[in-house]
Amino acid sequence: MCGRLNVTDCEGVRALMEGLQIRLWPETGPIFSRIITAANTVSIVFENAHGQREMHNALWWLLLEPRISNGTVVDFKPSKYTSFNTRYDKLNVKRSAGYQSFRSMRCVIPAAGFGETEGKGSQARYTDFTVFAQDKPPHAMAMGGLYRIWQYKGQDNTNHYKVSCSVVTLPAHPKMEKYHSKSSPLVLSHNDGSIDTWLDSGLTDTRALAWLLKPKLRHSLVAHPIVRPTQPESVGEDTLLMADN
Template sequence: MCGRYNLLDSDSVRELLEGLGLEVQGKRLPDRYNIAPTEQVPVVVKAQGETGLEPMRWWLTPAWAKAPDTRYSMFNARSETLATSPAFKPSLHHQRCIFPLSSFIEWRKEGAIKQPYLVEYQGGAMAVAGLWSHWQGLETEFYSCTMITTAAVTGFEPFHHRQPAYLSTTEALAWLNPDVEGRKLLHLLRPQLPQPLRIRAIDPAVNSARNKTGLAFLAREEMCVD
Protein backbone atom coordinates (compact mmCIF):
# COMPACT_ATOMS: atom_id res chain seq x y z
CA MET A 1 0.00 0.00 0.00
CA CYS A 2 1.11 3.56 -0.57
CA GLY A 3 -0.94 6.36 0.95
CA ARG A 4 1.60 9.19 1.30
CA TYR A 5 4.59 10.18 -0.78
CA ASN A 6 7.04 12.98 -1.55
CA LEU A 7 8.14 14.48 -4.84
CA LEU A 8 11.09 16.89 -4.76
CA ASP A 9 12.89 18.87 -7.44
CA SER A 10 16.10 16.84 -7.58
CA ASP A 11 18.59 15.63 -10.17
CA SER A 12 17.27 12.07 -9.82
CA VAL A 13 13.66 13.12 -10.44
CA ARG A 14 14.70 15.18 -13.45
CA GLU A 15 16.74 12.28 -14.80
CA LEU A 16 13.73 9.98 -14.46
CA LEU A 17 11.38 12.43 -16.19
CA GLU A 18 13.83 13.01 -19.02
CA GLY A 19 14.24 9.25 -19.40
CA LEU A 20 10.48 9.02 -19.88
CA GLY A 21 10.56 11.59 -22.67
CA LEU A 22 9.81 14.84 -20.84
CA GLU A 23 11.65 18.11 -21.38
CA VAL A 24 12.32 19.55 -17.91
CA GLN A 25 15.43 21.66 -18.52
CA GLY A 26 14.88 25.17 -17.22
CA LYS A 27 11.60 24.27 -15.53
CA ARG A 28 11.09 24.47 -11.77
CA LEU A 29 9.39 21.49 -10.17
CA PRO A 30 7.71 22.41 -6.86
CA ASP A 31 8.79 20.38 -3.83
CA ARG A 32 5.84 18.38 -2.51
CA TYR A 33 5.93 16.74 0.93
CA ASN A 34 3.47 14.33 2.49
CA ILE A 35 1.20 14.11 -0.55
CA ALA A 36 -2.08 12.43 0.42
CA PRO A 37 -4.99 10.84 -1.46
CA THR A 38 -7.50 13.22 -3.12
CA GLU A 39 -4.79 15.85 -3.68
CA GLN A 40 -3.78 16.95 -7.17
CA VAL A 41 -0.61 15.11 -8.20
CA PRO A 42 1.57 15.16 -11.34
CA VAL A 43 1.64 11.93 -13.34
CA VAL A 44 3.37 11.08 -16.61
CA VAL A 45 1.02 10.17 -19.46
CA LYS A 46 1.45 9.55 -23.17
CA ALA A 47 -1.29 10.29 -25.68
CA GLN A 48 -1.30 11.04 -29.40
CA GLY A 49 2.46 10.66 -29.50
CA GLU A 50 3.07 13.31 -26.84
CA THR A 51 4.39 12.70 -23.32
CA GLY A 52 3.31 15.10 -20.60
CA LEU A 53 3.33 15.65 -16.85
CA GLU A 54 -0.35 16.15 -16.07
CA PRO A 55 -2.12 17.14 -12.82
CA MET A 56 -4.73 14.63 -11.70
CA ARG A 57 -6.73 13.88 -8.57
CA TRP A 58 -5.13 11.02 -6.65
CA TRP A 59 -8.29 8.97 -6.17
CA LEU A 60 -9.56 7.37 -9.34
CA THR A 61 -13.15 8.01 -10.36
CA PRO A 62 -14.21 5.61 -13.16
CA ALA A 63 -15.67 7.26 -16.25
CA TRP A 64 -18.92 5.33 -15.74
CA ALA A 65 -19.44 6.52 -12.13
CA LYS A 66 -22.57 8.60 -11.54
CA ALA A 67 -20.62 10.94 -9.27
CA PRO A 68 -17.28 11.18 -7.43
CA ASP A 69 -17.35 8.87 -4.41
CA THR A 70 -14.89 8.43 -1.53
CA ARG A 71 -16.66 5.54 0.20
CA TYR A 72 -14.26 3.09 -1.41
CA SER A 73 -10.46 3.45 -1.41
CA MET A 74 -9.48 4.18 -4.99
CA PHE A 75 -6.02 5.70 -4.54
CA ASN A 76 -4.39 2.26 -4.80
CA ALA A 77 -5.18 -0.58 -7.21
CA ARG A 78 -4.09 -4.18 -6.70
CA SER A 79 -2.11 -5.48 -9.68
CA GLU A 80 -3.69 -8.92 -9.38
CA THR A 81 -7.24 -7.66 -10.07
CA LEU A 82 -6.72 -4.91 -12.66
CA ALA A 83 -7.96 -7.07 -15.53
CA THR A 84 -11.20 -8.02 -13.76
CA SER A 85 -12.09 -4.99 -11.65
CA PRO A 86 -14.97 -2.94 -13.15
CA ALA A 87 -13.34 0.20 -11.73
CA PHE A 88 -9.86 -0.35 -13.17
CA LYS A 89 -10.27 -2.61 -16.21
CA PRO A 90 -11.31 0.22 -18.60
CA SER A 91 -8.24 2.29 -17.69
CA LEU A 92 -5.91 -0.70 -17.96
CA HIS A 93 -6.53 -0.90 -21.69
CA HIS A 94 -5.05 2.43 -22.80
CA GLN A 95 -5.07 4.90 -19.87
CA ARG A 96 -1.89 4.09 -18.01
CA CYS A 97 0.44 6.51 -16.25
CA ILE A 98 3.60 6.73 -14.18
CA PHE A 99 3.86 8.31 -10.73
CA PRO A 100 7.31 9.86 -10.19
CA LEU A 101 8.29 9.56 -6.50
CA SER A 102 11.25 10.79 -4.52
CA SER A 103 10.12 8.61 -1.61
CA PHE A 104 7.02 7.38 0.16
CA ILE A 105 5.90 6.93 3.75
CA GLU A 106 4.88 3.68 5.40
CA TRP A 107 3.85 2.98 8.97
CA ARG A 108 4.76 0.12 11.29
CA LYS A 109 3.09 -0.62 14.61
CA GLU A 110 5.63 -0.42 17.42
CA GLY A 111 4.07 -0.96 20.80
CA ALA A 112 1.24 1.50 21.28
CA ILE A 113 2.20 3.75 18.36
CA LYS A 114 2.36 3.58 14.58
CA GLN A 115 5.83 4.76 13.64
CA PRO A 116 6.22 6.37 10.19
CA TYR A 117 9.19 5.48 7.99
CA LEU A 118 10.55 7.15 4.89
CA VAL A 119 11.18 4.66 2.07
CA GLU A 120 13.39 5.65 -0.86
CA TYR A 121 15.79 4.18 -3.40
CA GLN A 122 19.42 4.31 -2.32
CA GLY A 123 20.07 6.16 -5.56
CA GLY A 124 17.54 7.70 -7.94
CA ALA A 125 13.84 8.46 -8.10
CA MET A 126 11.06 5.89 -8.24
CA ALA A 127 8.82 5.20 -11.24
CA VAL A 128 5.56 3.59 -10.11
CA ALA A 129 2.85 2.23 -12.40
CA GLY A 130 -0.58 3.83 -12.32
CA LEU A 131 -3.88 4.23 -14.16
CA TRP A 132 -5.89 7.33 -15.00
CA SER A 133 -9.47 8.16 -15.91
CA HIS A 134 -11.50 11.08 -17.25
CA TRP A 135 -14.80 11.74 -15.51
CA GLN A 136 -17.37 14.14 -16.90
CA GLY A 137 -20.58 15.30 -15.26
CA LEU A 138 -23.22 17.81 -16.29
CA GLU A 139 -21.35 20.80 -14.91
CA THR A 140 -17.81 19.61 -14.23
CA GLU A 141 -15.10 17.23 -15.37
CA PHE A 142 -11.73 16.14 -14.06
CA TYR A 143 -8.90 13.65 -14.47
CA SER A 144 -8.04 11.23 -11.70
CA CYS A 145 -5.49 8.51 -11.10
CA THR A 146 -4.60 5.54 -8.92
CA MET A 147 -1.25 4.02 -7.92
CA ILE A 148 -0.82 0.30 -8.53
CA THR A 149 0.52 -2.00 -5.80
CA THR A 150 1.97 -5.51 -5.83
CA ALA A 151 2.75 -8.01 -3.13
CA ALA A 152 5.76 -6.88 -1.11
CA VAL A 153 9.22 -8.34 -1.54
CA THR A 154 10.29 -10.40 1.46
CA GLY A 155 12.50 -7.70 3.00
CA PHE A 156 9.68 -5.13 3.00
CA GLU A 157 7.02 -7.35 4.58
CA PRO A 158 7.78 -6.18 8.16
CA PHE A 159 6.44 -2.77 7.08
CA HIS A 160 3.55 -3.81 4.83
CA HIS A 161 2.39 -6.79 2.79
CA ARG A 162 1.93 -4.52 -0.27
CA GLN A 163 4.33 -2.18 -2.04
CA PRO A 164 4.16 0.27 -4.98
CA ALA A 165 4.49 -1.33 -8.42
CA TYR A 166 8.06 -0.20 -9.08
CA LEU A 167 9.21 -0.15 -12.71
CA SER A 168 12.59 0.41 -14.30
CA THR A 169 12.76 3.26 -16.82
CA THR A 170 12.58 0.77 -19.70
CA GLU A 171 9.54 -0.91 -18.16
CA ALA A 172 7.92 2.46 -17.46
CA LEU A 173 8.26 3.44 -21.13
CA ALA A 174 6.56 0.20 -22.12
CA TRP A 175 3.78 0.80 -19.56
CA LEU A 176 3.12 4.27 -21.00
CA ASN A 177 2.76 3.06 -24.60
CA PRO A 178 -0.95 3.57 -25.41
CA ASP A 179 -0.68 1.44 -28.54
CA VAL A 180 -0.16 -1.73 -26.47
CA GLU A 181 -3.19 -3.37 -24.84
CA GLY A 182 -2.84 -3.38 -21.07
CA ARG A 183 -3.24 -7.12 -20.55
CA LYS A 184 -0.01 -7.65 -22.47
CA LEU A 185 1.85 -5.55 -19.90
CA LEU A 186 0.61 -7.14 -16.69
CA HIS A 187 3.81 -9.20 -16.45
CA LEU A 188 5.64 -5.95 -15.61
CA LEU A 189 3.68 -5.65 -12.35
CA ARG A 190 5.52 -7.99 -10.04
CA PRO A 191 7.22 -7.80 -6.63
CA GLN A 192 10.62 -6.34 -7.49
CA LEU A 193 13.14 -3.69 -6.50
CA PRO A 194 14.89 -2.02 -9.45
CA GLN A 195 17.16 -0.48 -6.79
CA PRO A 196 17.80 -1.27 -3.10
CA LEU A 197 15.61 0.59 -0.60
CA ARG A 198 16.78 2.82 2.23
CA ILE A 199 14.33 3.05 5.14
CA ARG A 200 14.56 5.65 7.92
CA ALA A 201 12.31 6.50 10.87
CA ILE A 202 10.78 9.97 10.67
CA ASP A 203 8.93 12.28 13.03
CA PRO A 204 5.27 11.28 13.58
CA ALA A 205 4.26 14.83 12.62
CA VAL A 206 3.73 13.42 9.11
CA ASN A 207 0.80 11.41 10.46
CA SER A 208 -1.23 14.54 9.76
CA ALA A 209 -1.67 15.08 6.03
CA ARG A 210 -1.77 18.81 6.77
CA ASN A 211 1.95 18.79 7.60
CA LYS A 212 3.65 19.79 4.35
CA THR A 213 6.74 21.50 5.74
CA GLY A 214 9.34 18.76 5.31
CA LEU A 215 10.68 15.69 7.05
CA ALA A 216 12.50 15.29 10.36
CA PHE A 217 14.52 12.11 10.80
CA LEU A 218 14.82 10.29 14.11
CA ALA A 219 18.19 9.19 15.47
CA ARG A 220 17.85 5.53 14.57
CA GLU A 221 19.83 3.08 12.49
CA GLU A 222 18.97 3.05 8.79
CA MET A 223 17.61 -0.13 7.24
CA CYS A 224 18.27 -1.50 3.77
CA VAL A 225 16.11 -3.80 1.64
CA ASP A 226 17.52 -5.26 -1.57
Protein backbone atom coordinates (compact mmCIF):
# COMPACT_ATOMS: atom_id res chain seq x y z
CA MET A 1 0.00 0.00 0.00
CA CYS A 2 1.22 3.49 -0.82
CA GLY A 3 1.33 6.20 1.82
CA ARG A 4 -1.85 8.10 1.00
CA LEU A 5 -5.21 8.21 2.80
CA ASN A 6 -8.40 10.12 2.10
CA VAL A 7 -10.04 11.16 5.38
CA THR A 8 -12.60 13.61 4.05
CA ASP A 9 -15.05 15.03 6.59
CA CYS A 10 -18.10 13.26 5.21
CA GLU A 11 -21.19 11.49 6.49
CA GLY A 12 -19.67 8.03 6.03
CA VAL A 13 -16.51 8.74 8.02
CA ARG A 14 -18.52 10.46 10.77
CA ALA A 15 -20.90 7.47 10.93
CA LEU A 16 -17.97 5.05 11.17
CA MET A 17 -16.47 7.06 14.02
CA GLU A 18 -19.79 7.08 15.86
CA GLY A 19 -20.13 3.33 15.33
CA LEU A 20 -16.75 2.78 16.99
CA GLN A 21 -18.25 4.05 20.28
CA ILE A 22 -15.31 6.31 21.12
CA ARG A 23 -15.27 7.47 24.75
CA LEU A 24 -12.33 9.88 24.58
CA TRP A 25 -11.68 12.27 21.69
CA PRO A 26 -8.62 14.46 21.01
CA GLU A 27 -8.96 18.06 22.18
CA THR A 28 -8.40 19.38 18.67
CA GLY A 29 -10.89 16.93 17.17
CA PRO A 30 -10.28 14.39 14.38
CA ILE A 31 -7.93 15.14 11.49
CA PHE A 32 -9.77 15.53 8.18
CA SER A 33 -8.13 15.98 4.80
CA ARG A 34 -8.62 14.72 1.26
CA ILE A 35 -4.97 13.66 1.20
CA ILE A 36 -2.99 12.57 4.26
CA THR A 37 0.45 11.31 3.38
CA ALA A 38 2.92 9.25 5.38
CA ALA A 39 4.79 11.05 8.20
CA ASN A 40 1.83 13.37 8.75
CA THR A 41 -0.88 13.30 11.41
CA VAL A 42 -3.87 11.01 11.17
CA SER A 43 -6.60 10.12 13.69
CA ILE A 44 -6.59 6.59 15.11
CA VAL A 45 -8.85 4.67 17.48
CA PHE A 46 -7.70 2.07 20.00
CA GLU A 47 -9.07 0.33 23.06
CA ASN A 48 -7.46 1.11 26.44
CA ALA A 49 -6.80 -1.40 29.22
CA HIS A 50 -10.32 -0.78 30.58
CA GLY A 51 -11.96 -1.71 27.29
CA GLN A 52 -12.86 1.89 26.42
CA ARG A 53 -12.16 3.22 22.95
CA GLU A 54 -10.11 6.38 22.56
CA MET A 55 -9.29 8.51 19.54
CA HIS A 56 -5.86 10.11 19.32
CA ASN A 57 -4.08 12.08 16.64
CA ALA A 58 -0.97 10.12 15.71
CA LEU A 59 2.06 10.49 13.48
CA TRP A 60 1.65 8.07 10.57
CA TRP A 61 5.11 6.51 11.00
CA LEU A 62 5.41 3.81 13.65
CA LEU A 63 9.10 4.24 14.52
CA LEU A 64 10.10 7.61 15.96
CA GLU A 65 13.34 9.04 17.26
CA PRO A 66 13.89 11.87 19.75
CA ARG A 67 14.31 15.47 18.71
CA ILE A 68 16.90 16.87 21.12
CA SER A 69 17.60 20.49 22.04
CA ASN A 70 20.28 21.45 24.58
CA GLY A 71 20.54 17.86 25.69
CA THR A 72 16.81 17.51 26.36
CA VAL A 73 14.23 15.53 24.40
CA VAL A 74 11.72 18.13 23.21
CA ASP A 75 9.69 16.01 20.80
CA PHE A 76 9.80 12.93 18.57
CA LYS A 77 10.16 12.80 14.79
CA PRO A 78 9.90 10.05 12.15
CA SER A 79 12.78 7.60 12.28
CA LYS A 80 15.09 7.17 9.29
CA TYR A 81 13.62 3.66 9.00
CA THR A 82 10.48 3.60 6.86
CA SER A 83 7.55 2.44 8.98
CA PHE A 84 4.27 3.95 7.78
CA ASN A 85 3.28 0.39 6.82
CA THR A 86 3.89 -2.84 8.74
CA ARG A 87 3.99 -6.01 6.67
CA TYR A 88 1.88 -8.96 7.81
CA ASP A 89 4.84 -11.35 7.61
CA LYS A 90 6.85 -9.24 10.08
CA LEU A 91 4.20 -9.20 12.82
CA ASN A 92 5.49 -12.37 14.47
CA VAL A 93 9.18 -11.67 13.97
CA LYS A 94 10.78 -10.81 17.29
CA ARG A 95 12.59 -7.47 17.44
CA SER A 96 10.69 -6.26 14.37
CA ALA A 97 9.05 -2.83 14.63
CA GLY A 98 5.50 -4.14 14.92
CA TYR A 99 6.06 -7.31 16.98
CA GLN A 100 4.98 -5.96 20.38
CA SER A 101 2.30 -3.63 19.02
CA PHE A 102 0.64 -6.52 17.21
CA ARG A 103 0.15 -8.19 20.59
CA SER A 104 -1.08 -5.28 22.65
CA MET A 105 -1.38 -2.03 20.66
CA ARG A 106 -3.67 -2.44 17.65
CA CYS A 107 -5.73 0.40 16.23
CA VAL A 108 -8.02 1.36 13.38
CA ILE A 109 -7.75 4.41 11.16
CA PRO A 110 -11.15 5.65 9.93
CA ALA A 111 -10.93 6.72 6.29
CA ALA A 112 -13.05 7.53 3.27
CA GLY A 113 -10.54 5.84 0.99
CA PHE A 114 -6.90 5.27 0.15
CA GLY A 115 -4.55 5.66 -2.78
CA GLU A 116 -2.30 3.26 -4.65
CA THR A 117 0.49 3.71 -7.18
CA GLU A 118 1.74 1.16 -9.69
CA GLY A 119 4.90 1.78 -11.68
CA LYS A 120 7.52 4.50 -11.37
CA GLY A 121 8.38 7.81 -12.97
CA SER A 122 6.48 8.65 -16.14
CA GLN A 123 4.96 5.15 -16.10
CA ALA A 124 3.34 5.58 -12.67
CA ARG A 125 -0.41 5.05 -12.51
CA TYR A 126 -2.37 6.51 -9.61
CA THR A 127 -5.66 5.15 -8.34
CA ASP A 128 -8.01 6.23 -5.55
CA PHE A 129 -10.20 3.66 -3.81
CA THR A 130 -13.49 4.37 -2.07
CA VAL A 131 -16.23 2.15 -0.67
CA PHE A 132 -18.94 1.36 -3.22
CA ALA A 133 -21.98 3.47 -2.31
CA GLN A 134 -24.47 0.60 -2.56
CA ASP A 135 -22.76 -1.35 0.19
CA LYS A 136 -24.29 -1.37 3.63
CA PRO A 137 -23.51 1.99 5.28
CA PRO A 138 -21.42 3.62 6.61
CA HIS A 139 -19.65 4.25 3.32
CA ALA A 140 -16.19 4.41 4.85
CA MET A 141 -13.51 1.98 5.91
CA ALA A 142 -11.57 1.10 9.03
CA MET A 143 -7.92 0.50 8.18
CA GLY A 144 -6.26 -1.99 10.53
CA GLY A 145 -3.10 -0.63 12.10
CA LEU A 146 -0.65 -0.64 14.98
CA TYR A 147 0.32 2.15 17.34
CA ARG A 148 2.99 3.09 19.87
CA ILE A 149 3.18 5.74 22.59
CA TRP A 150 6.41 7.67 23.10
CA GLN A 151 6.87 9.51 26.42
CA TYR A 152 9.27 12.31 27.28
CA LYS A 153 9.70 15.12 29.82
CA GLY A 154 10.36 18.09 27.58
CA GLN A 155 12.02 21.38 28.48
CA ASP A 156 9.22 22.27 30.91
CA ASN A 157 10.00 19.08 32.88
CA THR A 158 6.41 17.84 32.61
CA ASN A 159 5.26 14.58 31.10
CA HIS A 160 4.47 14.61 27.38
CA TYR A 161 3.65 11.86 24.94
CA LYS A 162 3.42 11.34 21.22
CA VAL A 163 1.44 8.63 19.46
CA SER A 164 2.62 6.97 16.26
CA CYS A 165 0.95 4.43 13.99
CA SER A 166 1.26 2.30 10.89
CA VAL A 167 -1.14 0.52 8.53
CA VAL A 168 -0.86 -3.27 8.40
CA THR A 169 -0.35 -4.48 4.85
CA LEU A 170 -1.20 -7.90 3.41
CA PRO A 171 -0.25 -9.60 0.14
CA ALA A 172 -1.82 -7.99 -2.90
CA HIS A 173 -5.45 -9.01 -3.31
CA PRO A 174 -6.04 -10.64 -6.74
CA LYS A 175 -8.64 -8.00 -7.60
CA MET A 176 -6.19 -5.20 -6.78
CA GLU A 177 -2.93 -6.50 -8.26
CA LYS A 178 -3.19 -4.31 -11.36
CA TYR A 179 -3.34 -1.23 -9.13
CA HIS A 180 -0.58 -2.23 -6.71
CA SER A 181 1.18 -5.54 -7.17
CA LYS A 182 3.13 -5.61 -3.92
CA SER A 183 0.54 -5.34 -1.15
CA SER A 184 -2.96 -4.39 -0.07
CA PRO A 185 -4.08 -2.74 3.18
CA LEU A 186 -5.86 -4.53 5.99
CA VAL A 187 -9.43 -3.19 5.91
CA LEU A 188 -11.80 -4.27 8.69
CA SER A 189 -15.58 -4.29 9.01
CA HIS A 190 -18.34 -4.36 11.60
CA ASN A 191 -20.20 -6.88 9.42
CA ASP A 192 -17.91 -9.82 10.22
CA GLY A 193 -16.74 -8.70 13.66
CA SER A 194 -13.22 -7.99 12.44
CA ILE A 195 -13.17 -4.45 13.87
CA ASP A 196 -14.10 -5.63 17.37
CA THR A 197 -11.61 -8.51 17.20
CA TRP A 198 -8.75 -6.27 16.08
CA LEU A 199 -9.46 -3.63 18.73
CA ASP A 200 -9.93 -6.07 21.62
CA SER A 201 -7.22 -4.96 24.06
CA GLY A 202 -7.65 -8.17 26.06
CA LEU A 203 -6.79 -10.34 23.06
CA THR A 204 -3.07 -11.04 23.23
CA ASP A 205 -2.98 -14.52 21.67
CA THR A 206 -2.24 -13.55 18.09
CA ARG A 207 -3.37 -16.92 16.78
CA ALA A 208 -6.91 -15.54 17.11
CA LEU A 209 -5.97 -12.82 14.59
CA ALA A 210 -4.58 -15.10 11.89
CA TRP A 211 -7.83 -15.07 9.88
CA LEU A 212 -7.49 -11.30 9.44
CA LEU A 213 -4.04 -11.51 7.86
CA LYS A 214 -5.27 -12.90 4.55
CA PRO A 215 -6.23 -10.57 1.67
CA LYS A 216 -9.97 -9.99 1.65
CA LEU A 217 -12.27 -7.29 0.30
CA ARG A 218 -14.73 -6.77 3.14
CA HIS A 219 -16.31 -3.90 1.20
CA SER A 220 -16.93 -3.43 -2.50
CA LEU A 221 -14.51 -0.77 -3.71
CA VAL A 222 -14.48 1.68 -6.58
CA ALA A 223 -11.11 2.10 -8.27
CA HIS A 224 -10.89 5.64 -9.64
CA PRO A 225 -7.89 6.39 -11.93
CA ILE A 226 -6.53 9.93 -11.49
CA VAL A 227 -3.78 12.08 -12.96
CA ARG A 228 -1.84 12.18 -9.67
CA PRO A 229 -2.69 12.77 -6.00
CA THR A 230 -2.41 16.55 -6.37
CA GLN A 231 -4.47 16.43 -9.56
CA PRO A 232 -7.44 14.16 -8.78
CA GLU A 233 -9.04 14.58 -12.22
CA SER A 234 -10.23 11.31 -13.72
CA VAL A 235 -8.17 9.75 -16.51
CA GLY A 236 -10.37 6.76 -17.21
CA GLU A 237 -13.45 4.83 -16.24
CA ASP A 238 -14.10 3.71 -12.68
CA THR A 239 -13.90 -0.01 -11.95
CA LEU A 240 -16.08 -1.76 -9.38
CA LEU A 241 -14.27 -4.38 -7.27
CA MET A 242 -16.94 -6.51 -5.65
CA ALA A 243 -16.58 -7.57 -2.02
CA ASP A 244 -15.56 -11.15 -1.36
CA ASN A 245 -18.17 -13.58 -0.07
